[in-house]
Amino acid sequence: MTHRAHRSPMVGMGVLFGATLVGLLVLPFAALAVSTPLTDLRAGAGHPLFAPALWLSLRTTLTSLSITVVLGTPLAWWLASSRSRTARVTEVLIDLPIVIPPAVVGVALLETFGRRGLVGPLLEAVGITVPFTGGAVVVAQVVVSSPFFVQAAANAFRKVEPDMLIVARTLGASPTAAFARVALPIALPGLLVGASLAWARALGEFGATLLFAGNMPGRTQTMPLAIFSALEADVRLAIVFSLVLAAVGVVLLVAIRFVPVLRQFQGRDAL
Amino acid sequence: MTTWHVSVATRVGGFELDLAMDGDTTPVALIGPNGSGKTTALRAIAGAIDVENAHIHVGDRELEHTEAGIHVPMEHRRIGYVPQGYGLFPHLTVQENVEFGLAYGPYHHSSTDRRAHASKLLSELGCASLSARRIDRLSGGEKQRVALARALVLDPDLLLMDEPLAALDATRRRAVRRFLADRLEAFGRPSILVTHDVRDVIALEATVVALDSGRVIQRGSLDELRRSPANDFIAEFVGAA
Numbered sequence: 001m002t003h004r005a006h007r008s009p010m011v012g013m014g015v016l017f018g019a020t021l022v023g024l025l026v027l028p029f030a031a032l033a034v035s036t037p038l039t040d041l042r043a044g045a046g047h048p049l050f051a052p053a054l055w056l057s058l059r060t061t062l063t064s065l066s067i068t069v070v071l072g073t074p075l076a077w078w079l080a081s082s083r084s085r086t087a088r089v090t091e092v093l094i095d096l097p098i099v100i101p102p103a104v105v106g107v108a109l110l111e112t113f114g115r116r117g118l119v120g121p122l123l124e125a126v127g128i129t130v131p132f133t134g135g136a137v138v139v140a141q142v143v144v145s146s147p148f149f150v151q152a153a154a155n156a157f158r159k160v161e162p163d164m165l166i167v168a169r170t171l172g173a174s175p176t177a178a179f180a181r182v183a184l185p186i187a188l189p190g191l192l193v194g195a196s197l198a199w200a201r202a203l204g205e206f207g208a209t210l211l212f213a214g215n216m217p218g219r220t221q222t223m224p225l226a227i228f229s230a231l232e233a234d235v236r237l238a239i240v241f242s243l244v245l246a247a248v249g250v251v252l253l254v255a256i257r258f259v260p261v262l263r264q265f266q267g268r269d270a271l
Numbered sequence: 272m273t274t275w276h277v278s279v280a281t282r283v284g285g286f287e288l289d290l291a292m293d294g295d296t297t298p299v300a301l302i303g304p305n306g307s308g309k310t311t312a313l314r315a316i317a318g319a320i321d322v323e324n325a326h327i328h329v330g331d332r333e334l335e336h337t338e339a340g341i342h343v344p345m346e347h348r349r350i351g352y353v354p355q356g357y358g359l360f361p362h363l364t365v366q367e368n369v370e371f372g373l374a375y376g377p378y379h380h381s382s383t384d385r386r387a388h389a390s391k392l393l394s395e396l397g398c399a400s401l402s403a404r405r406i407d408r409l410s411g412g413e414k415q416r417v418a419l420a421r422a423l424v425l426d427p428d429l430l431l432m433d434e435p436l437a438a439l440d441a442t443r444r445r446a447v448r449r450f451l452a453d454r455l456e457a458f459g460r461p462s463i464l465v466t467h468d469v470r471d472v473i474a475l476e477a478t479v480v481a482l483d484s485g486r487v488i489q490r491g492s493l494d495e496l497r498r499s500p501a502n503d504f505i506a507e508f509v510g511a512a
Contacts, residue, residue, distance in 0.1 A: 163354035166319045169345035170352040171372035171425065172379075181371075185362040 032243055036236075044240025052218040053226035054244065060134065060222060061202040064141035068149050068198050073191070076153030077183070081162075091154070098147045105143055106211025113139070113212075136213035137220050141202035149191075149198035156190020157183060196256045200249060272296055275329040275429060275461045279315045281322040288312060288485040298455055298475045299463045303482035304504050309465040310355065312482070313431045316463070317352050318345040329428045329461060346376050351422030355433040355465075357414045359406045365417050366402040369393060372425045392420045396454070411439045412447050419454060430455075432464040436471060448474045469493070469508055481505050 044050060075094075079087050097105055113130040114120045123130060130136050160183045168178035184191075206224040213220040215229060223245050231238040278291035288308045292299065301309045314320045316327060318335070327335040329350075334343045360368050369389040373380040380388065393399050396416045401409065409417065415435060422430060435451060436444050452474045455462055466472065472479055472493055479496055481489045481504070489501040493509060500506035 161354075161356070161358055163356065163358035164360060166314065166317060166345070167352055167354060167358045167421075168360075168371070169319070170317055170348065170350050170427075171421070172346045172375040172377055173371075174346060174376060177375055181375075182360055186360075 029246055032239060032246060036239055036243055040236050041240055041243070044237050045244075047230075047237055047240075049217055049221070049226050049230060049237075050241065050244075053221050053223050053241070056134070056137070056218070056221065057203060057223040060137045060141060061199055064138045064145060064202050065195060065199050067138070067142050068146040068202075069191075069195060072146050072150045073153060076150050077157050077179070079150070079154040080157035080160075094147050094150050096147075097144050102144055102205065102207030103211060106140065106208035109136070109140060109143065109208060109212040131212060132214040132216070132220065134213075134219060137209055137222060140208040140212050141205050144205050144208055145198040145202040148201055149194040152194025152197060153187065153191050156187035156194070159190070160186050193256055196252055200252050203245070203248060203252075273330045273428070273461055276326065277312075277316055278326045279312065279322050280324040281315060281320065283311055283320060286311065286485060288315065290482065290485065290487045292480050292487060292490065294461060294463075294478060296459055296461055298477040299461075300472045300475065300477040300479050301463060301465045301482060302467070302472075302479055302505070302508055307482040308485040309482055310433055311485070313352070313433055313463065313465060316429070317350050317431060318343065318348055332428065349425065349428045351425065351427035351430040353418045353422050353430070353432040353435055356438060357418035359409075359414060359418055359421070361406045363406070364402065365393070365398065365404050365406070365409070366390070368406065368417060369421045369424050372421065378425050389420075389424060392424055393417075396420045410443075412443045415439065415447055416450070419451070423454075423458065428460060430458060430460065430462040432462065434465050434467065436466070436468065444468075451475070481508075 075090075079091050079094075100108075110117060110131060112118045112120070113123065113136070115124065115131075120130070130139060164182050164186075165178045168182045169175070173181060204224060205222070206228070209220070209222060210225060210228075215221050215225045217226075217229075221229065223241060227238050227241045227245070230241055272295050274293065274295050276291075276293040280289045282288070286306075286308065288311050290308070290312060301312060303309055311320065315322055315325065316334075322335065322337070324337045325335045326337070327333075332343075332349070333339070333341050334348050334350075335341060360371065363371065366386070366389055369392060370385045372378055373385040373388060390399065390402065393402055396419060398413065398416050398420060401413060401417065406414070406417075415438070419435075422432075436448055439447055448471060455475060464471070464475070464477070471477070479489075479491060479493060480487055481496070481501065483502065483504065489496060489505060496505055497509045500509060
């Protein structure tokens with residue numbers, strides 16, 4: 001008991017620090033929720049900016065998520081199974097968009113796909129223009145969100161013991177079947193967590209989209225950009241838009257938290 | 272009686288494996304210090320690593336013959352493999368683990384056949400009550416039996432086992448060793464196992480092949496090795512009896 005009493009001031013301070021941070025993280029969302037009367041909610045949902053922005057957000061994020069999963073899964077598998085230096089270097093390069101501010105990513109994308117960019121003129125020659133189109137929204141989302149998926153997926157694939165794949169092969173499975181029937185199911189919880197994180201990041205993407213795709217209602221104006229525009233006209237409208245986006249985030253978070261149940265069912269750790 | 276021959280030369284990273292061995296249905300115990308190439312040898316026989324030059328045949332089947340341009344892929348080798356730690360599929364039940372080999376490619380069976388065949392084997396190995404169990408709910412000894420059942424389900428021509436008893440505690444090890452010896456005798460086909468325990472060699476009445484730095488440095492019965500051990504490791508190994 002004396003030992004515990006001796007430690008209690010430290011514990012008390014820890015609790016205080018922790019509670020402060022939790023408050024800082026949760027309070028804004030509580031404020032958002034309580035500051036919105038139902039009538040505002042209805043009015044916001046009926047606003048001409050709302051439906052197109054929400055629809056564009058859902059459409060582009062689902063497209064970018066599909067691209068991320070299709071391109072990122074084989075990449076993650078390679079990163080997890082290769083011991084080469086190229087793989088380690090690639091792994092560091094992939095993390096770049098996580099540490100670089102989105103606005104910088106937006107400028108970099110313009111310098112790549114813009115009219116005077118690195119590959120822009122080439123694409124233009126074959127009739128493809130990327131900046132300030134729906135395609136630019138998707139490209140920006142893929143760039144900022146896919147690192148989250150690839151990282152989580154590579155970690156999940158590292159849990160698959162090479163011996164399991166060897167056994168699967170000796171039991172008659174082709175390399176593809178061994179991957180699909182053994183590696184993929186074992187890594188699935190981790191892949192789902194990665195996909196959820198990537199989707200959440202794409203849904204919230206603002207800076208790179210604004211610079212690279214612009215803020216055109218119905219064309220490139222996703223929900224975060226619509227909040228930005230609404231804020232200039234009517235704060236209440238911005239609050240309603242924010243609330244909807246926050247609700248989507250909460251649903252996602254619950255879904256991610258639900259994955260451990262799946263993980264337990266599968267009897268393995270996801271991350 | 273089935274005879275087999277393995278000669279393999281290959282390089283994995285900085286490690287060089289260059290060995291030749293042969294045998295019949297008498298179990299072969301691969302011994303050697305850590306890093307001597309025991310696991311690499313098993314993987315090369317299974318076809319899991321690229322080899323530079325190899326000749327492997329089991330009975331009258333050529334599995335690998337570099338000079339003749341023969342390379343049978345892993346899924347067609349008819350080799351049972353029980354890796355270290357067993358490598359059981361954690362997302363499948365015991366029954367599904369054993370059925371796995373009957374579901375794919377060359378060994379495809381109907382689902383009714385699969386179930387019947389796997390159930391029969393599981394009850395032969397005393398695991399009938401485990402069939403619906405998840406892998407993480409099995410004891411070490413149970414995992415060993417299930418891994419053996421999974422490897423035997425295809426009726427392989429050759430059985431490879433990497434330290435099959437290492438994951439067990441000392442008291443279980445004795446019972447499982449006895450069980451393994453009985454099963455290998457019933458199996459009646461060639462088998463190669465990696466071991467660090469001379470008691471495994473005694474129980475299985477195995478021929479010993481000793482490796483060091485990727486090469487065979489001595490082979491023979493336990494008595495022969497006792498009479499003139501080729502190095503300190505072998506002297507220590509056989510003396511521990």
